[in-house]
Amino acid sequence: MSRAKDLRKNLFGGTTSNARQFGMIFTLVAIVVLFQILTDGLTLRSDNLIALFQQNSYILILAIGMLMVIVAGHIDLSVGSVAAFAGILVAKSMSDWSLPWPAAVAFGLLIGAAIGAWQGFWVAYVGVPAFIVTLAGMLLFRGGNQFIGNADTIPVPEGFRVIGAGFLPEVGPNTGYNNLTLLLGLAACAAVAWREVRARRTRREMAADPTPTWISILRLAVMVGAIVFASLRFASGRVGTSFPVSGIILVALVLAYSFYTRNTAGGRHIYAVGGNSRAAELSGVKLRRVNFLVMTNMSVLAALAGMIFVARSAASGPQDGNGWELDAIAAVFIGGAAVSGGIGTISGSIVGGLVMAVLNNGLQLLGVGTDRVQIIKGLVLLLAVALDVYNKRQGRFSVIGGLTRSLRRDTPTPAAPEAQRAPAVTKVPG
Amino acid sequence: MSDAPVLLEMRSITKEFPGVKALADVNLVVRAGEIHAICGENGAGKSTLMKVLSGVHPHGSYDGRIVYRGAETRFADIRASEGAGIVIIHQELALVPDMSITENIFLGNEPRRRGAIDWRLANRRAVELMARVGLHEDPDTLVKDIGVGKQQLVEIAKAFAKDVRLLILDEPTAALNEADSRHLLDLLRGFRSRGVTSIMISHKLNEIEAIADRITILRDGRTVETLDVRADGVDEDRIVRGMVGRELGSRFPDRTPRIGEVFFEVRDWTVRHPISAERRVCRNESFVVRRGEIVGFAGLMGAGRTELAMSVFGRSYGVYESGTIVKDGRQIVLRSVADAIAHRLAYVSEDRKAIGLNLLDDIKASTVAAKLAKVTRRGVLDAVAEHRAAESYRRELRIKAPTVDEGVSRLSGGNQQKVVLAKWMFTDPDLLILDEPTRGIDVGAKYEIYGVIQRLADQGRGVVVISSELPELIGLCDRIYTVCEGAITGEIAREHADPETLMKRMTSTKRTQPR
Ligand SMILES: Nc1ncnc2c1ncn2[C@@H]1O[C@H](COP(=O)(O)OP(=O)(O)OP(=O)(O)O)[C@@H](O)[C@H]1O
């Protein structure tokens, strides 16, 4: 097999998920490069990267939960309001009842769980569509926020602000870099290498044709390169800044939830419910429990996002979290999830969220007003999903089908022998 | 007939999917006014060929030429082929359950007057069309309220609303009972006498023998031969030989049953209808299964066998009212499917698309879906174990797919059925309930599946087979219960089982003493 063919097969071939994932990452890289050029190198400067992460970590955290909600076949419109509601209660708990901040964080998560249980109850046990339940929740908790806070802002103490505005501290010898960030980068490199080795072993055990060594090395080199680049950037910011604490929370959550959705029975059940709930039920999946947990989890993450936001802006206000639900939902769909459920990945959603974030940031750096930023974001969302839909259906249109014919052997075809009316999609595992 | 003009010629059609060559150089000649059957094993490419013809796979996505009524055609989509009078009825019906018969017949094809739908005209034409297909119903009846057989007729009426010249039916009788099948076949004969040409795919070879004028046989995506039923004196065995390339002696593998003790017992089982609570779908029914025994449930379509089985399987149908289940001498309560699986029951559903499989999954995920715990180590799914399990079932059941990473939506109908079977064999059940296990499955694969069922029984498990095909039940089962309108009306031992006796019990609601 020729090298080019090897490469194509390993990057784009095999499963659809690989192809999609790669397309997404490619898009992200392209956008970054584009703005890097347009902004004369501002985009990838340390301070900008750090700000980008801080400003978007809470949306990305929401995207994690939203991905699971959407995969299960639901939607959650209330996340912004829930975040604001939890935020104000937490702020109040510290200012009025002088709760110490770690206790306040726990309290905030509990509020999220309670709200989630409330919404999950209606969705899973009563059977009200999540769209309606969370539309109600959106009003309910927005109102709740303003009721409790008297439509005022409530400041939060210094200690609490760490989770939103804090950085890895400076420790150890003076290297000119933030040492902890470098260590983190090193650990990430090791983890990536370990993963590649394990993946190779798994493939061997499955007796599948092994990935050619040079491809593994290439893939590893690209990833390690990206990590090294990023950690150097984050480690070399203004004194006192480095990799943000909210970024660490995000990374931890992404790893944990990716693992959960890909490698555990519970995660598999979410996909099963979204793919065909009746079939899942007849395979012993506890439908209600899955729906309940997914909705509950979403609100917990929303509360966390709300707290991080409040910590970053040093106060809780009545307009917190406005429109977050839309950003989170957009991230998930740009990241390749299917509206009908059953399809999508955490990593995809994160990349989707980053695409939006970089776009936002780059346009702002260029001095484009919020009005036009919104227009552009709207169009990007539409185009990204349209392209996806088109790709899945490719082969049904003769004109463009003809143009792309030479590619066809390696592109996934639409579903299905006798499944013409089933959703024309292919599963993206994990 | 053989001198009738050629209506359609498909020349060296080749169609590739990633990793699969579904059709390789296939030729098909259909003459005007004939009924042309297409036979072949599961995955031979029958449905794909028809999808190429009807524009589901558009021109450009395959190689080869299609000449229809003397001119080469290049359909871009289904609408284009329908415009030329080619209408395909897929195996899974494409009706909207919550719409009336009229609405369904004219869906996408509504008669209009000045922009608005002319419902008066639509209703009148619907009645005409329904009369043509022998469907006697109120055109305002919702489609979900009529049986599958009648729904099939609605599909055909829908085809005729579009002025059909060439009617393609993909396994039209797979889900029909005998009477409905006979009606449908008569209908096709009627169409033939009025000059409509039909192409029909079916695994029921007796029907094909009875109705087809000519038969084209596909094997592994290639044309094997085209037979003229009358001139060549074709019978079922001849078709089978073409399909599998060798003689297939008996239809059932030999077996000496080793039947043990009763280990599973359902007593006085009463279940209410899920919606209308005062209706009982079964009332005080009891049955037993012994170890190593294959028990059949015979009945007409809609007799309530599926409902009975599903209600036993973790109350997945209807509302439980009373009754007990005893397994291995102990009474067990199955409140949910998870309970049922934990007590090692398995139910292989009759409708694999709607409730048997998640079509977004690949083969390996589907295989392990009902017992993830078996491939979970310390809370983590073990990809290697999953792959191994799926791979071994793929070999054992001969599922036709390049790898177990293949999405189940891309498998042919029969191979999907095998995946569902694998999924439940993987749970290692004590009692396996199979609901129409060979629907849509080719003769060769049927033989294999019978073998699998017998092996499972010989391992000391109990197997319940629900089937609408009497010969299958008689050939396979050690004991047969007959069911009519939700009631078990008889229990017949293998020695006494013959079609007449069964039929009589299946159609009378009177209970009889077991013999
Ligand atoms: N969309 C698709 N993508 C990939 N492979 C496909 C697709 N559609 C069909 N195939 C493959 O093409 C082959 C032929 O499938 P087809 O559905 O035509 O079989 P069939 O003869 O109708 O079988 P059955 O009797 O089981 O319905 C199979 O191996 C199937 O897996």
Ligand SMILES: [Mg+2]
């Ligand atoms: Mg088929």
